[in-house]
Amino acid sequence: MTSLLFDLSATQHPKGSRHGGAEYAKAVLRAILHMGAHQDIGGFVRDDWPEDPEVSLLTDQAGIKILRGSSFEDAGAIARELGYEHFFSGVPYHFHSTDFGTTDITLALHGLRSIELPSDIYEYLYRPTFSGILKWIGKSLLTEHYKRVRLAELHKLLNVKAGRINIISSSYHSSSVLYDILGRNSSVSRVTCYCPPSAVQTLETPSDADKRVIELGLDPRKYILLVSGARWEKNSYRALRDLTSLFSEHPSIFAGFKIAVSGGLPTLLPQVDASNIVGLPYVSVSDLAGLYASSYCFVYPTLNEGFGYPPLEAMAHGAPVICSSSTSTTEVCGKGASYFDPRRGSELRARVLELALNPDRRLLWQEAGRAHERAFRPLQERDLLQVAHLLLAAKEVAL
Numbered sequence: 001m002t003s004l005l006f007d008l009s010a011t012q013h014p015k016g017s018r019h020g021g022a023e024y025a026k027a028v029l030r031a032i033l034h035m036g037a038h039q040d041i042g043g044f045v046r047d048d049w050p051e052d053p054e055v056s057l058l059t060d061q062a063g064i065k066i067l068r069g070s071s072f073e074d075a076g077a078i079a080r081e082l083g084y085e086h087f088f089s090g091v092p093y094h095f096h097s098t099d100f101g102t103t104d105i106t107l108a109l110h111g112l113r114s115i116e117l118p119s120d121i122y123e124y125l126y127r128p129t130f131s132g133i134l135k136w137i138g139k140s141l142l143t144e145h146y147k148r149v150r151l152a153e154l155h156k157l158l159n160v161k162a163g164r165i166n167i168i169s170s171s172y173h174s175s176s177v178l179y180d181i182l183g184r185n186s187s188v189s190r191v192t193c194y195c196p197p198s199a200v201q202t203l204e205t206p207s208d209a210d211k212r213v214i215e216l217g218l219d220p221r222k223y224i225l226l227v228s229g230a231r232w233e234k235n236s237y238r239a240l241r242d243l244t245s246l247f248s249e250h251p252s253i254f255a256g257f258k259i260a261v262s263g264g265l266p267t268l269l270p271q272v273d274a275s276n277i278v279g280l281p282y283v284s285v286s287d288l289a290g291l292y293a294s295s296y297c298f299v300y301p302t303l304n305e306g307f308g309y310p311p312l313e314a315m316a317h318g319a320p321v322i323c324s325s326s327t328s329t330t331e332v333c334g335k336g337a338s339y340f341d342p343r344r345g346s347e348l349r350a351r352v353l354e355l356a357l358n359p360d361r362r363l364l365w366q367e368a369g370r371a372h373e374r375a376f377r378p379l380q381e382r383d384l385l386q387v388a389h390l391l392l393a394a395k396e397v398a399l
Helices: 020-034 053-062 073-082 130-141 143-157 172-182 206-215 236-249 285-294 309-316 329-336 345-357 359-393
Strands: 004-007 041-046 065-069 086-089 104-109 165-169 188-193 223-226 258-261 277-279 297-300 321-324 338-340
Touching: 004 020, 004 073, 020 053, 020 104, 020 359, 041 073, 065 073, 130 143, 165 172, 172 188, 206 285, 223 236, 236 258, 236 345, 285 309, 297 309, 297 345, 309 321, 309 329, 309 359, 321 329, 321 345, 329 338, 329 359, 338 345, 345 359
Parallel strands: 004 041, 004 086, 041 065, 086 104, 104 165, 165 188, 223 258, 223 297, 258 277, 297 321, 321 338
Antiparallel strands: none
């Protein structure tokens, strides 16, 4: 069994919010510890990084040796000095200047958003500060230059000094984009697509879910749910603009309806009737489960995804899913969702009206979503185990 230095900093977003890459890293850690490889694992943590309580409990119970450093470059020094054979990071973008010596490294790349989607015309609405607007203008005017800078950073990461460099991608879309970008100018040994594990931790009973949403100020089945509202990449502004106009133009159909948005809101909301919006911060896993389960439907208008956990989570909780057709989402959601072009409000309006005017369609999409998530989960469980074996064996595991 190979000795492994695990990047525990990747299990927690630096701002403390929920992050898909961090959830992925935690799932991989749980799988590895479940295999009983405790004595062969060290955990790297940056001194100034917030710690995840669940991860702290897991590592304490398993007796994992915690190795601290003041910078990400220290991870390489620790790997070299203590003779670790393998290093893994679930969110590796900070390690482009790290020298790992002869240690093999495996890096999980969940998407290439900064290269595929440097900016959007409505990005300034999410951060209308002087620095935020200046950055948005710079990216808009110098898009190709910005992409070249991000490509250079990616090439630097994928050519760090190490033994073998293995890349795990979360979708075939991202794998293909990465392969196209890499060409021959890389030290990467291989790129493998492993489906990220399920993020569904608990299923709420209908009565418990309704109770939770009522406590949050919402009426069950009388709200449309969006998540990660304060992130421009998730495209909440367009969805809010189009949904509130839909409500105002069809008041008899959507009487009493609200739009619930977790994870904050854009700072500016021009052409949006904010009276129909209930803005929530990032909520707990149990509250989010309740929000999914009691929603009228879940709308995911994302502009770019490396994978996309929320639609699958919504499906598991019985929410009909109306999803952007961008990048990896159709690959992940399959026949479990109804799709729309995230930049065309008329398509989103049509999908919502389809449910409102045809109640049987809502039931159909509920069942289609549940069936798809149930069928998808064994693939996620299989790939999670393969990643755990790969990291501990330091050799390729056949798909």
